[in-house]
Amino acid sequence: MALLVNQLPTGPHYGILAEFATPADLYHACERVRDAGFTRWDAHTPFPVHGLEGAMGLRRSPLPWIVLVMGLGGAALGFLLQWWVHTVAYPLVISGKPYNAWPAFIPITFEVAILFASLGAVFGMFGLNRLPMHHHPLFQSRVFERVTDDAFFISIESWDPRFDSAATPKLLESLGARNVELLGSGVRS
Amino acid sequence: MQEPRSDPLVALRPEQATIPPAHPWNRLPALGAGCALLGALGCAILGAANPKQFFFSWLVSFLFFLSLALGALFFVLIQYASQGGWGIVLRRIGETIFATLPVMAALFLPLLLGLRDLYSWSIPGAAEHDALLHWKEPFLNVPFFLIRAAIYFGCWSVIALFYYRLSRGQDATGDPAVSARLRRLAGPAIIVLALTQTFASFDWIMSLTPHWYSTMFGVYFFAGSFVGFIALLSVVAAATRRAGLLDTVVSAEHLHDLGKFLFAFTAFWAYIAFSQFFLVWYANLPEETIWFKARLEGSWKAVSILLMAGHFGAPFLFLMGRAVKRRESTLVLGGVWLLAMHFVDLYWQVMPTLHADGVRPSALDVAAFLAVGGCFVAAASWLMRRQALVPLRDPRLAESLAFENA
Numbered sequence: 066m067a068l069l070v071n072q073l074p075t076g077p078h079y080g081i082l083a084e085f086a087t088p089a090d091l092y093h094a095c096e097r098v099r100d101a102g103f104t105r106w107d108a109h110t111p112f113p114v115h116g117l118e119g120a121m122g123l124r125r126s127p128l129p130w131i132v133l134v135m136g137l138g139g140a141a142l143g144f145l146l147q148w149w150v151h152t153v154a155y156p157l158v159i160s161g162k163p164y165n166a167w168p169a170f171i172p173i174t175f176e177v178a179i180l181f182a183s184l185g186a187v188f189g190m191f192g193l194n195r196l197p198m199h200h201h202p203l204f205q206s207r208v209f210e211r212v213t214d215d216a217f218f219i220s221i222e223s224w225d226p227r228f229d230s231a232a233t234p235k236l237l238e239s240l241g242a243r244n245v246e247l248l249g250s251g252v253r254s
Numbered sequence: 255m256q257e258p259r260s261d262p263l264v265a266l267r268p269e270q271a272t273i274p275p276a277h278p279w280n281r282l283p284a285l286g287a288g289c290a291l292l293g294a295l296g297c298a299i300l301g302a303a304n305p306k307q308f309f310f311s312w313l314v315s316f317l318f319f320l321s322l323a324l325g326a327l328f329f330v331l332i333q334y335a336s337q338g339g340w341g342i343v344l345r346r347i348g349e350t351i352f353a354t355l356p357v358m359a360a361l362f363l364p365l366l367l368g369l370r371d372l373y374s375w376s377i378p379g380a381a382e383h384d385a386l387l388h389w390k391e392p393f394l395n396v397p398f399f400l401i402r403a404a405i406y407f408g409c410w411s412v413i414a415l416f417y418y419r420l421s422r423g424q425d426a427t428g429d430p431a432v433s434a435r436l437r438r439l440a441g442p443a444i445i446v447l448a449l450t451q452t453f454a455s456f457d458w459i460m461s462l463t464p465h466w467y468s469t470m471f472g473v474y475f476f477a478g479s480f481v482g483f484i485a486l487l488s489v490v491a492a493a494t495r496r497a498g499l500l501d502t503v504v505s506a507e508h509l510h511d512l513g514k515f516l517f518a519f520t521a522f523w524a525y526i527a528f529s530q531f532f533l534v535w536y537a538n539l540p541e542e543t544i545w546f547k548a549r550l551e552g553s554w555k556a557v558s559i560l561l562m563a564g565h566f567g568a569p570f571l572f573l574m575g576r577a578v579k580r581r582e583s584t585l586v587l588g589g590v591w592l593l594a595m596h597f598v599d600l601y602w603q604v605m606p607t608l609h610a611d612g613v614r615p616s617a618l619d620v621a622a623f624l625a626v627g628g629c630f631v632a633a634a635s636w637l638m639r640r641q642a643l644v645p646l647r648d649p650r651l652a653e654s655l656a657f658e659n660a
Contacts, residue, residue, distance in 0.1 A: 115658065125576075129576075133574070160536070160538070161538070162536075168528075168531070168532055168535055168536075169532075169536065171528060171532065172532075
């Protein structure tokens with residue numbers, strides 16, 4: 066299982082966590098962090114904030130392509146499996162139909178396509194989100210517990226090329242952050 | 255976090271959503287009437303020599319435009335029943351399209367002159383030496399056929415005019431109780447529509463092959479009609495933007511949702527079409543296979559393959575992407591293509607009864623299309639001029655205007 070569990074880069078610090086009072090503060094702070102050129106960072110809110118992906122400058126997820134490839138692959142696999150069984154491996158006359166009775170293969174082709182597409186969607190989402198991850202350094206913060214309640218956060222990771230352990234907290238404070246924390250890597254020594 | 259597009263109390267000024275006096279769209283009713291006259295003239299001249307072809311051509315075009323109007327009725331009813339917010343800016347276009355249903359009733363009348371040319375069961379004595387027709391005679395007889403047609407058009411006209419009138423009246427009063435009332439009635443109206451539309455498709459299309467059995471045909475006709483209407487709505491919605499009529503009202507977000515509907519119901523149509531074929535093909539019973547046998551022989555087989563590839567394969571792949579649904583030009587391309595395919599679908603359902611030996615396009619097909627289509631366009635565009643193109647004072651208009659896909 067160790068192979069399937071994602072690990073963060075190692076270093077003395079995980080990064081910085083900054084709390085904002087309102088969704089609007091967070092939204093405008095995200096715009097500034099985006100414009101400052103940070104790439105390894107995230108925003109955390111208790112509910113979806115419309116348009117935040119634009120303020121963060123997120124690109125569209127590649128997930129639809131994963132789903133498409135998996136769906137087409139599933140359809141091909143489902144069809145070829147039946148074609149091979151019915152014409153090559155074990156040809157049998159069933160209700161007077163030809164061996165390669167392709168209309169009969171369509172329902173299973175369709176089902177396998179749906180199965181693979183949905184597995185692609187779920188596990189593709191896991192992969193892109195780097196899940197499963199047993200623990201995350203953000204959980205060290207007591208303030209962060211309110212992320213599912215009433216608090217709004219920006220976290221910037223220390224391996225971002227623009228990260229500076231002195232200047233980055235100042236930037237976030239200038240954007241209206243309160244409770245700016247420098248978090249350790251979370252690795253017990 | 256976007257800036258609100260408008261103050262919710264004054265969601266939309268009437269001049270943002272009405273056809274101004276000198277706008278080219280004011281000429282659409284006259285244009286439609288001109289096409290109708292031209293088509294009627296063509297039908298009269300060519301049809302006198304070949305009445306049988308005329309009745310079949312007229313039936314195909316009648317079914318095409320009728321199905322668009324019925325699709326519009328279903329769209330508006332389902333929007334009310336589900337309390338959908340996004341589609342309110344598009345509802346009035348749907349309302350003006352289904353309010354043409356009384357006109358469709360008038361366009362049905364010419365077919366009554368050709369019942370014996372169209373429907374072999376209506377020829378006197380047809381059931382005498384035919385066990386299956388004899389068995390079906392309590393349903394398939396001319397008086398009951400006429401009574402049923404009257405019931406269908408009665409139900410459709412009452413529902414259509416009631417919804418159109420009340421929604422239009424709300425533009426003046428802004429009374430939110432109107433929305434609540436139409437919402438409560440939408441559920442029962444959908445049931446009435448589903449039953450009448452199903453039986454109408456049995457009567458007017460299935461009974462062309464009176465020996466045939468298919469329990470799925472009603473859903474098949476519905477699936478086609480809804481794809482057709484969403485395709486038409488996509489084209490009209492994009493056209494209103496292009497014509498500078500609803501360019502501040504209908505946004506890429508609304509087009510995106512229309513594209514999703516178009517994509518989903520293209521897949522639904524294929525699902526139903528294949529299911530109908532699949533069960534018949536597998537069971538291989540003569541009273542079920544006759545219909546498909548006629549359509550898998552000669553040049554009709556090419557049309558069958560065209561429908562598989564063109565009514566499903568190509569548009570399914572084309573409409574899959576996000577940008578395609580949000581861009582006017584690509585959505586219109588998909589819409590026009592699917593409208594054409596919907597026509598081919600109905601042509602393929604009706605015409606093999608007349609031309610069993612293969613596809614035989616006729617000038618009467620064009621004349622009938624112009625005649626019926628001209629009346630449809632004239633009526634719908636005349637109704638569009640009577641009031642705003644958007645339900646101006648629907649209580650949830652602001653929500654629809656500000657709609658965004660997540």
